[in-house]
Amino acid sequence: xxxxxxxxxxxxxxxxxxxxxxxxxxxxxxxxxxxxxxxxxxxxxxxxxxxxxxxxxxxxxxxxxxxxxxxxxxxxxxxxxxxxxxxxxxxxxxxxxxxxxxxxxxxxxxxxxx
Amino acid sequence: xxxxxxxxxxxxxxxxxxxxxxxxxxxxxxxxxxxxxxxxxxxxxxxxxxxxxxxxxxxxxxxxxxxxxxxxxxxxxxxxxxxxxxxxxxxxxxxxxxxxxxxxxxxxxxxxxxx
Numbered sequence: 001x002x003x004x005x006x007x008x009x010x011x012x013x014x015x016x017x018x019x020x021x022x023x024x025x026x027x028x029x030x031x032x033x034x035x036x037x038x039x040x041x042x043x044x045x046x047x048x049x050x051x052x053x054x055x056x057x058x059x060x061x062x063x064x065x066x067x068x069x070x071x072x073x074x075x076x077x078x079x080x081x082x083x084x085x086x087x088x089x090x091x092x093x094x095x096x097x098x099x100x101x102x103x104x105x106x107x108x109x110x111x112x113x114x
Numbered sequence: 115x116x117x118x119x120x121x122x123x124x125x126x127x128x129x130x131x132x133x134x135x136x137x138x139x140x141x142x143x144x145x146x147x148x149x150x151x152x153x154x155x156x157x158x159x160x161x162x163x164x165x166x167x168x169x170x171x172x173x174x175x176x177x178x179x180x181x182x183x184x185x186x187x188x189x190x191x192x193x194x195x196x197x198x199x200x201x202x203x204x205x206x207x208x209x210x211x212x213x214x215x216x217x218x219x220x221x222x223x224x225x226x227x228x229x
Contacts, residue, residue: 029214031214033215035218043202044220046220047218047219050215052214052215095214100145100159100164101159101173102149102206102218106156107156
């Protein structure tokens, strides 16, 4: 069964606007971590932000914030004030306490337009 | 700091040939991982290591072997390459793997084509 679901294959946003990338997850483990990675066209995987299942507050890192809704099992990435350099694939991933692997979603392609 | 580095960046093999991918990290991380990424998919774990001299199987280990002789290096071997192993291979490392929020940092990837 798919543990991470990203329902938006592609998204467009205009420069300087905010955008939300959706991610839902499935786990019965009470302890887990949720991560977002950015993969630009050059191919590397860049860590952006993480959220622990026991964290009370939503994580933020600069222009990135994670909208964590535990009851709904969602961990959406919000990018504020989009920049052209934000154009990339974005992957949501989860690691459960019971394992070592990061379970990745299929990704969302974001295109920022002038 | 270089972070996580991978060599080579690109490689083309013929079916049946062997090769080794090298991953090195300079962050003194205990945990290291090998993933593969196929088109339209996220990454899948091949093998991992929780410390020098240890290795363990991940989700898709068949056809691969690994070794961790030194803490900073993690090698991925293909003994007899098959076209199904055409993929982009990513190495990652993490300071610790004991907490689910421990971050994994990735190398730039190796693009492998098996003809």
